[in-house]
Each structure stands twice: as structure tokens, then as C-alpha cells.
Amino acid sequence: MKILVTAKRVTDPYSKIVLKPDRSGIQTDNVEFKMNPFCEIAVEEALRLVDAAGGGEIIVVAVGDEEATKEVRTALAMGADRGYLIEADESKLDSDIVARLLVALVAKESPDLVMLGKQAIDGDNNQVAQLTAEYLGWPQATFAYKVELTDGGKGAKVQREVDGGVETVQVSLPAVVTTDLRLNEPRYASLPGIMKAKKKPLETLTPADLGVDTALKVETVGFEPPPSRAAGVKVKTVDELIEKLATEAKAI
Amino acid sequence: MADILVLAEQQLGKLAKASLHAIGAAKILAEKTGGTFEIAVAGQGVAGVAAQLAGFGAAGVVALEHDALAQYTAQAYAQAFGNYAKASGARFVVTAATSIGKDCAPRIAARLGAGMAADIISIEGAAGALVYRRPMWAGNVIAHVKVNTPTVVVSVRPTDFPAAEATGTASLVQSQAASVDAGSLRMQYVGLEKVESSRPSLTDASVVVSGGRGLKEPANFALVEKLADTLGGAVGASRAVVDSGWVPNDWQVGQTGKVVAPKLYIAVGISGAIQHLAGMKGSRTIVAINKDADAPIFQVADYGLVADLFGVVPELTDKLAARKG
Ligand SMILES: Cc1cc2nc3c(=O)[nH]c(=O)nc-3n(C[C@H](O)[C@H](O)[C@H](O)COP(=O)(O)OP(=O)(O)OC[C@H]3O[C@@H](n4cnc5c(N)ncnc54)[C@H](O)[C@@H]3O)c2cc1C
Numbered sequence A: 001m002k003i004l005v006t007a008k009r010v011t012d013p014y015s016k017i018v019l020k021p022d023r024s025g026i027q028t029d030n031v032e033f034k035m036n037p038f039c040e041i042a043v044e045e046a047l048r049l050v051d052a053a054g055g056g057e058i059i060v061v062a063v064g065d066e067e068a069t070k071e072v073r074t075a076l077a078m079g080a081d082r083g084y085l086i087e088a089d090e091s092k093l094d095s096d097i098v099a100r101l102l103v104a105l106v107a108k109e110s111p112d113l114v115m116l117g118k119q120a121i122d123g124d125n126n127q128v129a130q131l132t133a134e135y136l137g138w139p140q141a142t143f144a145y146k147v148e149l150t151d152g153g154k155g156a157k158v159q160r161e162v163d164g165g166v167e168t169v170q171v172s173l174p175a176v177v178t179t180d181l182r183l184n185e186p187r188y189a190s191l192p193g194i195m196k197a198k199k200k201p202l203e204t205l206t207p208a209d210l211g212v213d214t215a216l217k218v219e220t221v222g223f224e225p226p227p228s229r230a231a232g233v234k235v236k237t238v239d240e241l242i243e244k245l246a247t248e249a250k251a252i
Numbered sequence B: 001m002a003d004i005l006v007l008a009e010q011q012l013g014k015l016a017k018a019s020l021h022a023i024g025a026a027k028i029l030a031e032k033t034g035g036t037f038e039i040a041v042a043g044q045g046v047a048g049v050a051a052q053l054a055g056f057g058a059a060g061v062v063a064l065e066h067d068a069l070a071q072y073t074a075q076a077y078a079q080a081f082g083n084y085a086k087a088s089g090a091r092f093v094v095t096a097a098t099s100i101g102k103d104c105a106p107r108i109a110a111r112l113g114a115g116m117a118a119d120i121i122s123i124e125g126a127a128g129a130l131v132y133r134r135p136m137w138a139g140n141v142i143a144h145v146k147v148n149t150p151t152v153v154v155s156v157r158p159t160d161f162p163a164a165e166a167t168g169t170a171s172l173v174q175s176q177a178a179s180v181d182a183g184s185l186r187m188q189y190v191g192l193e194k195v196e197s198s199r200p201s202l203t204d205a206s207v208v209v210s211g212g213r214g215l216k217e218p219a220n221f222a223l224v225e226k227l228a229d230t231l232g233g234a235v236g237a238s239r240a241v242v243d244s245g246w247v248p249n250d251w252q253v254g255q256t257g258k259v260v261a262p263k264l265y266i267a268v269g270i271s272g273a274i275q276h277l278a279g280m281k282g283s284r285t286i287v288a289i290n291k292d293a294d295a296p297i298f299q300v301a302d303y304g305l306v307a308d309l310f311g312v313v314p315e316l317t318d319k320l321a322a323r324k325g
């Protein structure tokens, strides 16, 4: 079983994100960066699936600036075998470019599975995996809650978190899967893992190396802060709450 | 044909309410571009759903029929909708950002060579220079995006666009065989473990009561459910309690769960992490019940009650029930 998995570098989900005063982007001083939480889940699942399949190889990729090498190394420290950094200016990427870079890497590596996060928690686009799957003409199982290999590793049965419940789909491999929050609890990289990761192969490529055109289909042209809610009041008792809801808010 | 194609969502012959908001967005787009819109629905035996869509002012409604569309799968639906969009020459494809919309729309964009603006909350600017507003970073930032391709796909956040209302004039409704290459499909729907509930659905309800880790243990979640039932509302939850398996996954409200905007949202024992706020801060009136006066949920609450939930939630439920008489 050969699995291609992503490790996108994103702002820490628990950092407070605010716009720069000139609104050109977010303030990054005092903001930590780390691997997208959904990618951590994807790396963990890849490790478990390779185990379940009785062996294989996990290749991890990040698209971003050189700093994103750290996230590739983290995935290698968790247990992935080899890594790629596709060097690109983060501010000049859209989902479609990332998807086509992954498609090019798939052509080079021929994995059985491509595992991604369901969304990157910075852009919240939820697109890259689906674009990748369509370009490849592959089946997909997004928002995975449980993944089981079937047919001696030729297929996968995936339970998915959807509106209204949990849906099960059967896909034949190769396929694209995206992870949801409850698929697993990602392991931490161990110290020996971190030491070993330093020696694992990590290749840097550019979009040009992969023959991918980087003209933006979707372009961010500006930012604004979200609308703020007027400060509310504290009520002292349940009676006061009911009275306010009935007369002031007219909500009951 | 129409410049704008709305993809309506149905499951087992039932139209998704979110699709009415997608039609609402298409109407806004049609006003801005001076164009018309058409509605497509895909499935097997969906003429009935198509007929229900006749009164919304569309230039036409088309039912795309195929055996392979009996149940939703991403591959087959992307082919049916994508191929129809291509043949119709639509320049805009609009869908709701539901779990199906999120799953399928990017594949359609890939088929059309289109750029896609996901989960948009408004459409700004004039024809030729349209700008879409969409939340990023769990709603901490609103981005303005433009799409540079001749064909554009957008998924719209249902809470931010009005539901279309029937106009009275009936659109022409047609059925045709969907263009699906059945031999290329490598995925099958197996089943759905549906969360059965007599309550209104989370995304449609006018009242939502959500519970968090402050409830301490699963059995106590009944306090939240009872309050919701007294108000005729839906029940939501924070990620923490969904992860713990107390309640179904699809009750999660937030950045990576459902986005809700009811008239009244009551958060019980929820701290108000940014990821939770991302899913509910568009609610009209927000009530927070939390024993920690510094909990961030109070920063978005119109009415905050700093108290032990185990005392005040039953009291609130009883008093609201008594008021109803
Ligand atoms: C990638 C990612 C995605 C996420 N997506 C989501 C999402 O979509 N939705 C979401 O909700 N979260 C999401 N989270 C998780 C989020 O960051 C928080 O961890 C979560 O919302 C906390 O849940 P909680 O408020 O129930 O628990 P806690 O933060 O533990 O809060 C419990 C609250 O209960 C109060 N309390 C305790 N006892 C009582 C009592 N007796 N009476 C009254 N109050 C009491 C406490 O004061 C506290 O404020 C995500 C996190 C990540 C990293």
C-alpha cells in the first residue's frame, strides 16, 4: 500500500487571528504555525492503513514556502517514509493549483490512496481533495469517520460524516480520502522518530519542475474584519432572562 | 440557455431546504448580471422534485435522470451536473454549501475548468467585476475573492442568503437522461445511518439549544434536549461532546461542523472557542449560560447568565413551559 498524504502548514488553531491595520493580511507576530489538524489526522490514518495492509510506503507533501519543510519533517517524525516540499509563495496559490500539483505528484508516484484533510483551517476552502479526485478521474470519500481496507487492499469502505448522519461508501482504489475530526487521535512524534526523520529523504520541487501552470483561478483581492456583535448584558436570574427574551429581544 | 445554473439537492425525492437559499443567491446574481437562471436537479425519478421547483422564477427546471444517480455519489453527480452545465453554456454554477455541495461542487469546477469560490456569504460588485465575500480562519477574517475563469462555481452559505420565495409564474419543467459514464464510476453508496429526530433540523430551526462539556456527562445532555423541546427548537453541541460520543456527529456546530443562524441560540456549558463561535455568531439573539464569567462565549452573547447550569437550566425549562401554559 502506497499512500500520498499532505502536511499543510497553517496558523495554530488556538492562536488569535486578527487582520493587520492596513488589512493586507493577518498579523503573524505572536502566531504559532503548525501542521493543519486535519492533515495530522490524515498522516495518522495513513500510518494505520499501511500497518493494516501489512506494509507499504507513505509519502508526505507540503506546498508552501521553505518554512513548510517543518511540517513535512513532523510527518516524517510521525512515521512517514519520504517527503516533498513543493516550493511556492503561499499568497500566490489557490486550491486548483494545489490540486494540480498533487495530480502531477500522483503521476510521478502512483499511490494507491491520497489522504488529505477535509479542510485547511486557515482558508476553510474544503476543495483541494475533490478537485484532485476529479482531475484524476478517481473516486473520493470525503469527511471520513472510519476507513477500512477491503478486497485485499483493492478497495476501501469509508464511513463519512454528512448532514443527517453517517454515510457509508465503498470505493475502489486508487482513491482520494479526506479526514474528519473523529477518524483518529494523531500520535505525537517520538524523540527517536524526530531523530530518524532528519535522515529521511526530502526532495524540494517547484511547480515548474512538475509542469504546473500557476495562473490563479481564484484570487484574494482584499480582506475585512468580521462584523462585531454589540456587547451584550449579564442577567442575574432566570426570571430576568425570560423577561428580556420576551420583551426586549422578542425571541420567545 | 440561462447564464446561471443552480444545482438543487434532493435525497430520496425530498428537496433540501438549503437549495432554496442557493436559488436566493442565484436571483441576486441574476440581478447583478442581468441574466436568467435555470435549476437542475439530479437523481432517479426526480420529476416530482423538479415540479416543486417550478414556481421560483427560473427560466427553466431540468430533471437529470439516470440509474446511477439513485443515491448520491460524488463521481456520478459531478458528471451529471458538470456535463449538463457544460452543454448548457452556463457561466455561473451555484450550489448550497451543504455536505453534498461541499463534496460535489469542486469536482464540477474541475470538469468545467472553473475557479470556485467556496462557502460565500455575499456577492458584491457589478457584472464583469464580481467579488465574493467568504469567511476564512474560522470567520476571524472575511476575504474578498474574485474568480478569473470564464465559468465560475460558487457554493453559498445558506444562512447568509435569503430563501427564494415562490413567484407564482411556473417555469418550464423538463426531464432528460443525465450524461453519466457508468463504466467510469468506481464508488458505491452503501448506506446511511440516519440520525432520526422529531425535532426541526439544526440548520432550519428558529431556536437552537447547544450543550458543551460543562454538562459533565452524557446523561445530563437531557437537560439541553428538554430545554430545546420546550422551545420547539433543535439541539446542537460543541465539538468536545461530539468527540466524547455523547451526541451524534451531525449535531456539531462550528467552523468544521454546521453553521447555524437561528432567531435564538442558547449555549449551555460551552466556553465559546473560536471554532464554535464560527458556527453560531450569526444568530439573531444569543444566550450563554456558563459558570465562568470570563468564558469567551459571553463576548458574543446578548444575554449572559453566569450560573451553575444544573440549577438554572431546569428552572428556565420549567418557567418557559409554564409560560406556554
Ligand atoms: C481543527 C479544529 C476544529 C474544531 N472545530 C470545532 C467545531 O466545529 N465546533 C466546536 O464547537 N469546536 C470545534 N473545535 C474545538 C474547540 O476548539 C473547543 O475545544 C470546543 O469548542 C470546546 O468545547 P466546550 O466549549 O464544550 O468545552 P470547554 O471548552 O471545556 O468548555 C466547557 C465550559 O463549560 C463551563 N462549565 C463547566 N461546568 C459548568 C456548570 N456546572 N455550569 C455552567 N457552566 C459550566 C466551563 O466554564 C467552560 O466554559 C475545533 C478544534 C480544532 C482544533
Ligand SMILES: Nc1ncnc2c1ncn2[C@@H]1O[C@H](COP(=O)(O)O)[C@@H](O)[C@H]1O
Pocket: A006, A007, A008, A009, A036, A038, A039, A061, A062, A063, A064, A095, A098, A115, A116, A117, A118, A119, A120, A121, A123, A124, A125, A126, A127, A128, A129
Ligand atoms: N499548501 C498545501 N500543501 C499541502 N496540502 C494542502 C495545501 N493546501 C491544501 N492542502 C490539502 O488539501 C486539504 C483541503 O484544503 P482546502 O481545500 O484548502 O481547505 C487540506 O486539508 C490539505 O490536506
